[in-house]
Amino acid sequence: MATKVVVDPITRIEGHLSIECDVDGGKVIDARTTGTLFRGWELILQGHDPRDAQDYVQRICSVCPVTHGAAAAFALDDAFGLTGQIPENGRIVRNLILGANLLHSHILHFYHLAALDYVTAPNLPPLVPQYAGDYRLPAAVNAAAVQHYLQALEIRKLAHTMLAVWGGRIPGQRGIVPGGSPANVDTEKIVQSKFLLAQVTDFIDNVYIPDVLAVAGAYKDWAAIGVGCKNLMTYGGFPMDNNGWNGKRFYSNGVYINGQAGALDPTQIGEDVQYSWYKDGIPKGPYQSVITPEPYKAAGYTWLKSPRYDGNVVEVGPLAKLWINNNATLKSILPGEAAFSVIGRHAARAVDCSNVAHAMADWLMQLTPGGPTCVPNEVPQHAEGMGINDAERGALGHWIVIDNWKIQIYNAIVPTTWNASPRDDNGQPGPMEQALVGTPVADVNNPIELVRVVRSFDPCLACAIHLITPDRKVRKFRVY
Amino acid sequence: MKGLSRRDFLKLCAGSAAAVSLSELLLPHLLEAAPASGNPPALWIQGASCTGCSVSLLDSEQPAIATILTDVISLKFHPNISGASGYLATKVINDTAAAGGFYLVVEGSVPTGANGMYCTVGETENGQTITFVDRLADLGSKAAAVLAVGTCASFGGIPAATYGGNPTTHGGPTGCMGVLEFFKQKGITTPVINVPGCPPHPDWMVGSLAHVLLYKTLPPMDQYHRPTMFYGRILHDNCQRRQYFDNSQFAKMFSEPYCLLELGCKGPFAACDSYKRQWNGVSSCILANGPCYACTDMNFPDGSSPIYQRYPDVKLPDIDASADAVGVTLGAAVVLGMAAHLVGNAVNGRLGHKEE
Numbered sequence: 001m002a003t004k005v006v007v008d009p010i011t012r013i014e015g016h017l018s019i020e021c022d023v024d025g026g027k028v029i030d031a032r033t034t035g036t037l038f039r040g041w042e043l044i045l046q047g048h049d050p051r052d053a054q055d056y057v058q059r060i061c062s063v064c065p066v067t068h069g070a071a072a073a074f075a076l077d078d079a080f081g082l083t084g085q086i087p088e089n090g091r092i093v094r095n096l097i098l099g100a101n102l103l104h105s106h107i108l109h110f111y112h113l114a115a116l117d118y119v120t121a122p123n124l125p126p127l128v129p130q131y132a133g134d135y136r137l138p139a140a141v142n143a144a145a146v147q148h149y150l151q152a153l154e155i156r157k158l159a160h161t162m163l164a165v166w167g168g169r170i171p172g173q174r175g176i177v178p179g180g181s182p183a184n185v186d187t188e189k190i191v192q193s194k195f196l197l198a199q200v201t202d203f204i205d206n207v208y209i210p211d212v213l214a215v216a217g218a219y220k221d222w223a224a225i226g227v228g229c230k231n232l233m234t235y236g237g238f239p240m241d242n243n244g245w246n247g248k249r250f251y252s253n254g255v256y257i258n259g260q261a262g263a264l265d266p267t268q269i270g271e272d273v274q275y276s277w278y279k280d281g282i283p284k285g286p287y288q289s290v291i292t293p294e295p296y297k298a299a300g301y302t303w304l305k306s307p308r309y310d311g312n313v314v315e316v317g318p319l320a321k322l323w324i325n326n327n328a329t330l331k332s333i334l335p336g337e338a339a340f341s342v343i344g345r346h347a348a349r350a351v352d353c354s355n356v357a358h359a360m361a362d363w364l365m366q367l368t369p370g371g372p373t374c375v376p377n378e379v380p381q382h383a384e385g386m387g388i389n390d391a392e393r394g395a396l397g398h399w400i401v402i403d404n405w406k407i408q409i410y411n412a413i414v415p416t417t418w419n420a421s422p423r424d425d426n427g428q429p430g431p432m433e434q435a436l437v438g439t440p441v442a443d444v445n446n447p448i449e450l451v452r453v454v455r456s457f458d459p460c461l462a463c464a465i466h467l468i469t470p471d472r473k474v475r476k477f478r479v480y
Numbered sequence: 481m482k483g484l485s486r487r488d489f490l491k492l493c494a495g496s497a498a499a500v501s502l503s504e505l506l507l508p509h510l511l512e513a514a515p516a517s518g519n520p521p522a523l524w525i526q527g528a529s530c531t532g533c534s535v536s537l538l539d540s541e542q543p544a545i546a547t548i549l550t551d552v553i554s555l556k557f558h559p560n561i562s563g564a565s566g567y568l569a570t571k572v573i574n575d576t577a578a579a580g581g582f583y584l585v586v587e588g589s590v591p592t593g594a595n596g597m598y599c600t601v602g603e604t605e606n607g608q609t610i611t612f613v614d615r616l617a618d619l620g621s622k623a624a625a626v627l628a629v630g631t632c633a634s635f636g637g638i639p640a641a642t643y644g645g646n647p648t649t650h651g652g653p654t655g656c657m658g659v660l661e662f663f664k665q666k667g668i669t670t671p672v673i674n675v676p677g678c679p680p681h682p683d684w685m686v687g688s689l690a691h692v693l694l695y696k697t698l699p700p701m702d703q704y705h706r707p708t709m710f711y712g713r714i715l716h717d718n719c720q721r722r723q724y725f726d727n728s729q730f731a732k733m734f735s736e737p738y739c740l741l742e743l744g745c746k747g748p749f750a751a752c753d754s755y756k757r758q759w760n761g762v763s764s765c766i767l768a769n770g771p772c773y774a775c776t777d778m779n780f781p782d783g784s785s786p787i788y789q790r791y792p793d794v795k796l797p798d799i800d801a802s803a804d805a806v807g808v809t810l811g812a813a814v815v816l817g818m819a820a821h822l823v824g825n826a827v828n829g830r831l832g833h834k835e836e
Contacts, residue, residue, distance in 0.1 A: 006603060006607070007565055008603045009566070009569060009602045010566070011565045012559075013557050013560075014531050014560070015531070017748055018603075039639040040643065040653030042645045043644055044639075044653070046643065047646070048785060048786070049786035051783075052785050052787050052788075059530045059637075059638050060530060061529050061531065062532025062533075062535050063535060065530075082750050092493075112561065113560070124559050125555060125557075126563065126572070127561070127563045131565070161761055163760070164759055164766070165763060167763075168764055168766075169759030169768070170760060171532040171536055174765050174768045174770025175770075182735065182769035183769065192762070249730050361802075373735060374735060424550055451565050
């Protein structure tokens with residue numbers, strides 16, 4: 001007889017999430033994920049001036065506001081016909097702002113969101129209480145990790161300071177608009193950024209990566225837990241030219257399905273709703289998808305839709321991005337298929353962080369002080385646009401339809417919607433649900449193992465559940 | 481409190497120390513005033529939020545903010561920091577509430593639609609779902625005071641925006657509102673300080689909390705419960721680019737250094753002191769060529785949309801006037817709401833374009 005284990009709320013993520021797992025024989029045999037906040041973003045954006053989107057959507061989530069703002073700007077570039085005209089300075093400043101937030105977000109995730117699953121906290125609320133569990137780090141390593149927790153607070157702030165040099169402030173940065181960036185480029189900003197970036201890079205290479213390796217060493221079995229679906233997708237990231245989503249990017253886009261690498265075709269993206277509380281039979285494509293809620297639908301168990309790529313369940317995130325880009329460092333740390341794991345996701349995030357930090361130092365030197373950063377824009381009467389780019393947590397896409405100079409349809413399919421999606425029309429569970437299955441649970445009253453799996457995905461629920469509407473039925477179950 | 485008089489405290493908060501973090505200035509006084517009986521407990525909860533206020537607070541100058549959280553107050557629960565998950569976390573909240581005498585920080589809008597089911601925040605020991613509205617009503621009625629951080633918790637914010645292009649849909653798709661409005665509906669009388677901003681500057685959050693901790697009383701507030709030490713002046717009247725406005729020099733492109741009015745700036749009705757308070761220690765919206773969208777306003781975001789269109793096109797209740805006239809009208813309205821001793825400063829600021 002399986003025991004139902006509910007963890008609600010899951011803290012140390014962005015947003016509101018709960019999970020429900022059936023545990024039998026000390027292992028998870030089935031899992032369901034539920035997001036528990038709905039705000040109605042796409043509805044709110046309807047009828048607005050399209051340029052409002054780039055600022056509104058940053059409030060979908062303020063841990064990754066820049067990537068939402070950028071995805072909106074990319075979609076507006078596309079709709080306004082500006083994609084080929086972005087000045088070099090504008091392209092680079094956008095990448096610097098995106099990069100700076102990635103450095104902040106990955107460091108924040110490892111130290112402040114995930115670390116307490118592996119590190120014994122000092123006796124200081126709200127770091128305690130913790131679940132009882134197998135905290136295995138040697139005392140000296142554990143003590144150093146606690147110090148690094150505090151140091152990382154400061155370092156991630158420096159990444160944000162660098163971001164504000166270009167974007168004015170963060171959260172709510174102002175440095176990315178359709179047509180480029182409003183920021184002026186001068187030598188003072190470049191030098192200031194180099195100085196800040198050097199400190200952040202030093203921490204990533206000499207503290208963050210060693211700490212991830214120390215956790216990987218102490219928790220070796222976790223390189224085989226939380227494997228998931230092993231199908232991956234990335235939109236790539238950081239445009240290196242002006243050719244839009246399929247131009248040259250620092251990270252290339254692509255898919256990895258059933259062990260085969262392939263090219264990305266965004267028209268293969270569709271969303272299923274058979275197990276979601278929406279009416280069946282709605283258009284699947286992101287330009288057309290408008291949902292009709294059906295809160296008491298018998299088959300439904302979540303408000304998340306189920307995005308699929310050509311019918312395939314795909315995981316998104318730094319692991320997908322680095323695996324598809326054949327990253328040698330990741331594959332040397334975790335040979336074979338060991339990267340498909342809880343440790344693999346943490347390692348990929350750390351390697352990603354280092355890659356981007358080093359690249360940013362080059363990008364800064366490619367700026368032209370005094371050069372143009374932005375071209376003017378005009379809102380068209382009718383247009384469509386797509387902006388796809390990897391956010392900190394994985395593939396992020398925004399789609400916009402403009403009618404009579406206003407937003408008619410706005411659709412965001414975000415990383416956590418991919419990763420925490422429910423079963424699709426073919427009954428295939430989502431990536432996080434698949435990753436939970438097989439996870440050992442030593443003590444159902446302290447399900448530390450479950451939250452380790454969930455947090456390895458760096459879930460962001462404010463992002464994922466922007467679509468949901470109406471009454472959620474109160475479900476009465478529970479266990480321990 | 482011996483070290484710092486309340487009058488000097490208000491001056492310090494409203495002062496023009498642009499490059500200095502307020503937390504650093506206040507920390508010694510807060511440490512000195514910390515009661516021997518132990519640090520006052522605090523709970524931080526999130527409703528319909530994006531975590532932006534928390535991230536903004538984290539971006540406050542270190543190490544002061546970490547010290548404030550550990551040595552000045554005793555933060556028992558924060559959704560993004562707490563070690564505990566599941567019922568272990570819920571129990572911490574319940575135990576802190578039962579002991580009483582705690583401060584409550586609320587981030588995010590209050591979604592009252594569908595009996596609160598748009599935002600659920602945990603389960604009871606018996607497996608019953610806890611809605612955010614029930615948690616807020618419970619904790620709000622027991623707290624010593626409530627700090628509503630951000631425009632969402634203060635006034636509803638973006639989740640409470642009108643939608644579908646229909647101006648009668650205030651409250652958004654989920655019936656969102658600010659904490660104070662929710663308290664009024666529920667008959668909860670716990671004092672509320674609103675610290676709006678999308679996000680609020682960390683100084684506004686730290687300074688408002690510090691006032692309560694140091695003087696056990698609310699700071700002077702305007703009619704919207706915003707502390708006047710931070711929200712008592714209009715951005716436009718003190719803007720670094722004000723001279724360009726007076727000279728009718730307006731930027732047509734973001735990169736031009738002139739007044740941003742034509743590009744959509746809402747500074748003329750923004751109660752915000754970012755003209756002197758740097759963000760992330762280095763910049764601000766205006767300094768980054770970003771037209772203000774008045775994110776501290778009670779009508780944000782509806783009153784600020786379209787963000788990138790010049791003002792007369794912006795829909796504001798009962799106002800149909802030129803930009804400068806709008807500035808004067810709203811400036812005057814804000815002034816009327818202020819505590820009397822600050823009126824003089826605000827008027828001086830508006831007329832003389834300068835700080836005290």
